[in-house]
Amino acid sequence: MSDPLRPSTRTAAVAADLLGRLREAPPLTHCITNTVVTGFTANVLLAIGAAPAMVDIAGEARLFAAAASGLLVNLGTPTPEQRAAATEAVAGADAAGTPWVLDPVAIGVLPVRTALAYDLLAQRPPAIRGNASEILALAGLSSGGRGVDATDAPEAALGAAADLASTWGSVVAVSGAVDLITDGESVVRIANGDPLLTRVTGGGCALGAVMAAFLGAARDSETVTHLDAVSSATLVYTLAAEHASATASGPGTFAVALLDALADIEPAEIAAEARVTETALTAEAAR
Amino acid sequence: MSDPLRPSTRTAAVAADLLGRLREAPPLTHCITNTVVTGFTANVLLAIGAAPAMVDIAGEARLFAAAASGLLVNLGTPTPEQRAAATEAVAGADAAGTPWVLDPVAIGVLPVRTALAYDLLAQRPPAIRGNASEILALAGLSSGGRGVDATDAPEAALGAAADLASTWGSVVAVSGAVDLITDGESVVRIANGDPLLTRVTGGGCALGAVMAAFLGAARDSETVTHLDAVSSATLVYTLAAEHASATASGPGTFAVALLDALADIEPAEIAAEARVTETALTAEAAR
Amino acid sequence: MSDPLRPSTRTAAVAADLLGRLREAPPLTHCITNTVVTGFTANVLLAIGAAPAMVDIAGEARLFAAAASGLLVNLGTPTPEQRAAATEAVAGADAAGTPWVLDPVAIGVLPVRTALAYDLLAQRPPAIRGNASEILALAGLSSGGRGVDATDAPEAALGAAADLASTWGSVVAVSGAVDLITDGESVVRIANGDPLLTRVTGGGCALGAVMAAFLGAARDSETVTHLDAVSSATLVYTLAAEHASATASGPGTFAVALLDALADIEPAEIAAEARVTETALTAEAAR
Numbered sequence: 001m002s003d004p005l006r007p008s009t010r011t012a013a014v015a016a017d018l019l020g021r022l023r024e025a026p027p028l029t030h031c032i033t034n035t036v037v038t039g040f041t042a043n044v045l046l047a048i049g050a051a052p053a054m055v056d057i058a059g060e061a062r063l064f065a066a067a068a069s070g071l072l073v074n075l076g077t078p079t080p081e082q083r084a085a086a087t088e089a090v091a092g093a094d095a096a097g098t099p100w101v102l103d104p105v106a107i108g109v110l111p112v113r114t115a116l117a118y119d120l121l122a123q124r125p126p127a128i129r130g131n132a133s134e135i136l137a138l139a140g141l142s143s144g145g146r147g148v149d150a151t152d153a154p155e156a157a158l159g160a161a162a163d164l165a166s167t168w169g170s171v172v173a174v175s176g177a178v179d180l181i182t183d184g185e186s187v188v189r190i191a192n193g194d195p196l197l198t199r200v201t202g203g204g205c206a207l208g209a210v211m212a213a214f215l216g217a218a219r220d221s222e223t224v225t226h227l228d229a230v231s232s233a234t235l236v237y238t239l240a241a242e243h244a245s246a247t248a249s250g251p252g253t254f255a256v257a258l259l260d261a262l263a264d265i266e267p268a269e270i271a272a273e274a275r276v277t278e279t280a281l282t283a284e285a286a287r
Numbered sequence: 288m289s290d291p292l293r294p295s296t297r298t299a300a301v302a303a304d305l306l307g308r309l310r311e312a313p314p315l316t317h318c319i320t321n322t323v324v325t326g327f328t329a330n331v332l333l334a335i336g337a338a339p340a341m342v343d344i345a346g347e348a349r350l351f352a353a354a355a356s357g358l359l360v361n362l363g364t365p366t367p368e369q370r371a372a373a374t375e376a377v378a379g380a381d382a383a384g385t386p387w388v389l390d391p392v393a394i395g396v397l398p399v400r401t402a403l404a405y406d407l408l409a410q411r412p413p414a415i416r417g418n419a420s421e422i423l424a425l426a427g428l429s430s431g432g433r434g435v436d437a438t439d440a441p442e443a444a445l446g447a448a449a450d451l452a453s454t455w456g457s458v459v460a461v462s463g464a465v466d467l468i469t470d471g472e473s474v475v476r477i478a479n480g481d482p483l484l485t486r487v488t489g490g491g492c493a494l495g496a497v498m499a500a501f502l503g504a505a506r507d508s509e510t511v512t513h514l515d516a517v518s519s520a521t522l523v524y525t526l527a528a529e530h531a532s533a534t535a536s537g538p539g540t541f542a543v544a545l546l547d548a549l550a551d552i553e554p555a556e557i558a559a560e561a562r563v564t565e566t567a568l569t570a571e572a573a574r
Numbered sequence: 575m576s577d578p579l580r581p582s583t584r585t586a587a588v589a590a591d592l593l594g595r596l597r598e599a600p601p602l603t604h605c606i607t608n609t610v611v612t613g614f615t616a617n618v619l620l621a622i623g624a625a626p627a628m629v630d631i632a633g634e635a636r637l638f639a640a641a642a643s644g645l646l647v648n649l650g651t652p653t654p655e656q657r658a659a660a661t662e663a664v665a666g667a668d669a670a671g672t673p674w675v676l677d678p679v680a681i682g683v684l685p686v687r688t689a690l691a692y693d694l695l696a697q698r699p700p701a702i703r704g705n706a707s708e709i710l711a712l713a714g715l716s717s718g719g720r721g722v723d724a725t726d727a728p729e730a731a732l733g734a735a736a737d738l739a740s741t742w743g744s745v746v747a748v749s750g751a752v753d754l755i756t757d758g759e760s761v762v763r764i765a766n767g768d769p770l771l772t773r774v775t776g777g778g779c780a781l782g783a784v785m786a787a788f789l790g791a792a793r794d795s796e797t798v799t800h801l802d803a804v805s806s807a808t809l810v811y812t813l814a815a816e817h818a819s820a821t822a823s824g825p826g827t828f829a830v831a832l833l834d835a836l837a838d839i840e841p842a843e844i845a846a847e848a849r850v851t852e853t854a855l856t857a858e859a860a861r
Contacts, residue, residue, distance in 0.1 A: 036612040036628045038323040042488035047538045052488065054323045057366055059399045067396070079631055079655050081366050109641070112633045199837065201616035201626065250834025251621045260537025263486065325610040329775035334825045339775065341610045344653055346686045354683070368653050547824025550773065 008231075008278040009271065011188060014224055015232035016267035018217050023049040027069030027216030030098075031209050032056040032086050034076025034105065037202030040255070041072075044206040047262035048236070050213035061085035065092035069216025071100035072209045073120060075113040083116055090123050099215035099226065101127040102170075103208040108137035121168060127215060127230050128164060129173040129208045132157035139164050154180045158187065162281055171226045173211070175204050179234050183227040187284060190231065191275035193238035199251035200258070207237050231276070239273055240265050295518075295565040296558065298475060301511055302519035303554035305504050310336040314356030314503030317385075318496050319343040319373050321363025321392065324489030327542070328359075331493040334549035335523070337500035348372035352379035356503025358387035359496045360407060362400040370403055377410050386502035386513065388414040389457075390495040395424035408455060414502060414517050415451060416460045416495045419444035426451050441467045445474065449568055458513045460498070462491050466521050470514040474571060477518065478562035480525035486538035487545070494524050518563070526560055527552050582805075582852040583845065585762060588798055589806035590841035592791050597623040601643030601790030604672075605783050606630040606660050608650025608679065611776030614829070615646075618780040621836035622810070624787035635659035636666035643790025645674035646783045647694060649687040657690055664697050673789035673800065675701040676744075677782040682711035695742060701789060701804050702738060703747045703782045706731035713738050728754045732761065736855055745800045747785070749778050753808050757801040761858060764805065765849035767812035773825035774832070781811050805850070813847055814839050 029050045033041055038054055045052035055064040058081060065071045071093045073086045093100045102125040104117040117138060121128075130138065132154050139160035154176030161172040165184030174180040177195075181188040197203035214233035218224040243261035248254035316337045320328055325341055332339035342351040345368060352358045358380045360373045380387045389412040391404040404425060408415075417425065419441050426447035441463030448459040452471030461467040464482075468475040484490035501520035505511040530548035535541035603624045607615055612628055619626035629638040632655060639645050645667045647660045667674045676699040678691040691712060695702075704712065706728050713734035728750030735746040739758030748754040751769075755762040771777035788807035792798040817835040822828035 034628070035322050035609050036616050039326055039488055039613055042323050043538065043542070046486045046488060053393065054321070054364060055393075055397065056364060057399060060397045064397065077628060077630060106627065106629075110629065110634045110638065112631060199620050201613055201620060250837045251617065252830040252833025252837075255617070255833075256539040256543055256830055259539025259542075263537045263539075322609050326613055326775055329610050330825065330829070333773045333775060340680065341608070341651060342680075342684065343651060344686060347684045351684065543826040543830055546826025546829075550824045550826075 008188060008276040011228065011231045011235060011276045011278065012271040012274040014228045015235045015274070016270045018214050018224065018229065018232045019236055019265070019270070020267045022213060022217040025217070026051040027213050028053060028067070029209060029213045029216060030055055030065050030068035030071045030089065031074070031212070032061065032082060032089055033072060033074035033205060033209065036076060037205045040202040041206045041209045043259055044262060045209055045213055047259040048210060048213065052209070056082050056085045058084040058088060061089040062092035065089040065098055065100070066096035068098055069219060070212035071098050072103065072212040073100060074103040074105055074205055074208055075107065075117055076105040076205065078113045078116055086116065086120065090120055094123060099126040099212070099219065101125065101129055101208050101212045101215070103129050103205060104134050104138050105130070105205070107134055124168045125170050126226050127171045127173065127211055129175070129211060131175050131204065135164065135172060135174050136160050154178060158182070162187070171230045173230050173234060175207070179238065181227060181231045181234060182281065183225070184281070186227070186278055186280050188227065188231045188276060188278045190234050190238060192235060192242055192273070194241045194245040196245050196248060196251055196254040197241050200255045207234065210237050235270065235274055235276060236265060237262070239270060242273070295475060295563040298515065298518045298522060298563045298565065299558040299561040301515045302522045302561070303557045305501050305511065305516065305519045306523055306552070306557070307554045309500060309504040312504070313338040314500050315340060315354070316496060316500045316503060317342055317352050317355035317358045317376065318361070318499070319348065319369060319376055320359060320361035320492060320496065323363060324492045327489040328493045328496045330546055331549060332496055332500055334546040335497060335500065339496070343369050343372045345371040345375060349375040349379035352376035352385055352387070353383035355385055356506060357499035358385050359390065359499040360387060361390040361392055361492055361495055362394065362404055363392040363492065365400045365403055373403065373407065377407055381410060386413040386499070386506065388412065388416055388495050388499045388502070390416050390492060391421050391425050392492070394421055411455045412457050413513050414458045414460065414498055416462070416498060418462050418491065422451065422459060422461050423447050441465060445469065445571070458517045460517050460521060462494070466525065468514060468518045468521060469568065470512070471568070473514070473565055473567050475514065475518045475563060475565045477521050477525060479522060479529055479560070481528045481532040483532050483535060483538055483541040484528050487542045494521065497524050522557065522561055522563060523552060524549070526557060529560070582762060582850040585802065585805045585809060585850045585852065586845040586848040588802045589809045589848070590844045592788050592798065592803065592806045593810055593839070593844070594841045596787060596791040599791070600625040601787050602627060602641070603783060603787040603790060604629055604639050604642035604645045604663065605648070605786070606635065606656060606663055607646060607648035607779060607783065610650060611779040614776040615780045615783045617833055618836060619783055619787055621833040622784060622787065626783070630656050630659045632658040632662060635663040639663035639666035639672055639674070640670035642672055643793060644786035645672050646677065646786040647674060648677040648679055648779055648782055649681065649691055650679040650779065652687045652690055660690065660694065664694055668697060673700040673786070673793065675699065675703055675782050675786045675789070677703045677779060678708050678712050679779070681708055698742045699744050700800050701745045701747065701785055703749070703785060705749050705778065709738065709746060709748050710734050728752060732756070745804045747804050747808060749781070753812065755801060755805045755808060756855065757799070758855070760801070760852055760854050762801065762805040762850060762852045764808050764812060766809060766816055766847070768815045768819040770819050770822060770825055770828040771815050774829045781808065784811050809844065809848055809850060810839060811836070813844060816847070
């Protein structure tokens with residue numbers, strides 16, 4: 001990236017502040033997520049200091065989402081029961097003002113989850129997280145990738161992400177070697193992280209849950225935006241991944257070390273290690 | 288606890304004996320449990336030496352519970368299929384005399400699981416396990432906590448636990464820094480354990496499965512009571528947690544080390560490390 | 575084994591070749607598997623270099639199986655939704671020529687999964703994997719074991735495995751201390767592995783997924799048979815288990831180390847460590 005970027009000291013400062021708040025008052029983080037990653041996702045949330053709850057049945061999800069601090073809706077294994085719960089939960093979240101994250105896993109080719117993703121998109125998710133293929137598919141620009149593979153680079157999805165953000169009032173995060181997060185006006189790029197994250201199932205899905213937790217931790221603030229909260233979650237998570245990879249000898253030890261690193265990371269460490277930039281999209285367009 | 292407690296050498300001796308029996312003849316332990324912790328729960332049972340089987344569909348659960356040595360019914364993610372399976376399994380267990388454990392995860396506010404918990408309570412579970420909020424809710428005394436958080440201290444639930452025990456003929460275990468287990472006549476307190484157990488998803492749920500395994504291992508004995516078996520399970524599990532925390536550097540390595548420690552713990556080690564007391568509830572009331 | 579066996583240098587050479595191919599072009603491996611082992615199975619596939627996708631709902635499974643490189647159908651927790659998805663997926667796989675593996679977990683006594691296993695068997699699975707009890711039950715010769723325990727030795731199931739192979743045109747793998755794999759004409763025996771594999775939930779189930787991945791990697795080859803691919807998967811997996819056990823101090827660290835070992839194992843290492851024989855079944859019968 002040879003663009004005229006300005007290093008975002010703001011993102012690092014907000015991330016440090018939110019991490020501290022999260023640990024002081026653990027946000028109750030409601031997750032409706034796929035059966036492959038439920039355990040890992042809950043462990044990631046517990047490690048970082050949040051309070052996870054996986055309430056994914058009809059008749060309970062609306063109520064719980066209304067009481068939660070943040071909500072994740074991940075479409076990885078959308079059984080009929082989970083689809084009903086997701087719809088209920090989003091209704092409950094919207095009624096109560098609970099911020100929520102949509103993770104449209106593997107949409108595009110697969111019809112059931114794609115239809116549900118479009119339905120949920122129309123509910124204006126405060127945040128959306130996916131790889132480039134999923135974000136392109138959600139914007140109607142691609143038929144999607146091979147499941148959860150990222151077959152497109154994040155930069156290829158920037159236009160789609162910005163369009164989604166502007167149309168639906170969402171913050172859109174695109175995962176990749178450099179993560180992009182945009183609210184339709186500016187784009188945050190985070191170059192932290194480690195390739196081993198792609199060798200652990202739930203490496204991306206759990207980040208969606210961390211975003212929900214940070215959105216929850218930011219609810220009482222008048223100055224922290226959704227863009228800030230989603231960027232902060234990404235920064236803390238990818239920094240922890242760097243710490244973990246320093247001690248890991250493969251994907252098994254990495255996943256374990258990531259949990260230790262999430263528990264161990266301190267707000268004061270963030271600024272020095274962050275590799276974050278923020279640019280106005282108008283500046284991007286002028287390139 | 289400055290009470291006139293008597294150290295329970297009995298509990299430690301019974302725990303050592305049951306652990307040995309369990310490893311000689313691994314009890315087939317039937318688990319109907321939430322999707323977040325199924326893998327961890329099965330690994331805990333395999334590590335300690337039991338034989339887990341997660342049979343949670345209608346049409347199979349009754350049959351299997353009747354053939355199993357012990358049964359766990361955990362209400363963490365009660366889909367319609369699991370609710371049907373739980374009801375079937377309890378009927379099968381009762382018909383065959385299979386001891387079972389009810390873990391009423393997050394009941395109180397959430398209506399579906401709360402209704403099911405009351406239905407199952409009426410079937411007189413041989414053992415009940417929960418945190419203080421859940422035990423209070425099951426006794427009708429509280430609206431429950433925030434999911435699986437323990438927002439009340441175990442001692443606050445002792446009265447409720449004793450009432451449940453007396454009313455339903457159950458042994459009731461309340462998890463916390465000091466675990467309480469009561470049959471309505473006396474109370475066992477176990478001070479072993481480690482706070483990292485609360486940072487691992489399934490740290491409590493898996494203990495419910497271990498209780499089912501120990502109840503299974505105790506079935507052939509005429510002298511080992513349900514109070515003994517549930518206390519033994521708690522003691523062995525929390526001792527293993529102490530061993531694990533000695534080598535852990537965070538919640539990720541702790542969960543892994545706990546499995547190693549459960550496989551490694553020997554009956555002969557238990558007596559020296561146990562911090563257990565047993566008191567008559569009449570003595571407690573006189574305080 | 576004092577039989578006149580010939581060491582199978584062929585199996586080791588094919589395994590090395592397929593492992594290299596798999597890593598160059600990761601096979602999209604569609605898994606319909608039980609909720610206990612989904613996460614571990616996906617992590618095993620990611621570690622070895624394959625691309626897992628757990629698509630287990632009706633309305634998506636047929637489409638996905640047709641596009642995948644290989645498919646696993648594991649019957650460990652067969653909810654109605656998974657049963658519908660399994661039937662769909664097998665139809666899609668058959669229509670597209672996607673090789674698939676049937677893992678009939680705990681069939682025999684449990685009626686729902688047993689009926690489904692027979693239905694799927696009639697679809698002529700390219701590969702079948704189970705312990706001796708399950709293979710005997712699938713051949714109609716036993717009432718099955720205690721869940722996923724192997725209560726019979728693999729050699730006791732060789733006749734049943736060979737019959738299944740001949741009748742249905744399948745390659746049949748029987749897990750145990752020495753794994754057997756037969757296509758009805760010859761039998762491959764693999765003596766690699768470690769007992770700790772039986773102390774980790776999904777230790778066997780994940781091997782079924784690795785078989786599907788290797789079958790996928792072998793699709794473009796005209797010389798690699800299904801017997802070769804299933805044997806190769808078993809050899810690589812059990813060798814990795816040996817590497818893992820060298821650094822493990824119990825079942826917890828073993829499961830983690832297995833993932834590292836699967837990522838780390840190199841094609842060039844296989845020949846020297848393989849303990850594989852291949853014999854014609856006619857020679858076996860003459861013993």
